[in-house]
Amino acid sequence: MCNRAQVAEERLLGLTPALHMDAKDERVQCQLEINFIDCVVTPLWEHCAHCFPALQPCMERVRANRAAYAALASCSNEEVAQVRLLVSSAAMIYDVVFASTTPGQPSIILGFSLN
DSSP states (O other): OOOHHHHHHHHHTTOOOOGGGSOSSHHHHHHHHHHHIIIIIHHHHHHHHHHOGGGHHHHHHHHHHHHHHHHHHTSOHHHHHHHHHHHHHHOSEEEEEEOOOSTTSOOEEEEEEOO
C-alpha cells in the first residue's frame, strides 16, 4: 500500500508526497484504493479479461479486492492498521501465473510484490 521509504525519500528531497502514498487516515487510504480500482484497474482488467478469457480470475480478484477495501473503509483506523500489518507480514511477495489451456492462446505470466 503505502511505500514509507519512498515518502521519506521524497521529504528528504523537499518534495510533497502524493496523498495516496502518505494518507494519515487509514479509512482515507482505503477510499483512495477504491477510487483507483474503480477508475483505473477495473476498466483495464475488464478489457483484458474480455480479450483474454484466461484472465477472468484476475477480474474476479479485482472485484474481491474492491469489496475488501470497502469493508475496511467502514472499520476504525486501528482495525485497518491491524489488518494491514497482518497482511504485510503474511504476504510479502506474490507471483501469479496464468497458463492458457486453450490451444493457440499465449500463456500469460504476471508477477508483483507487496512490499
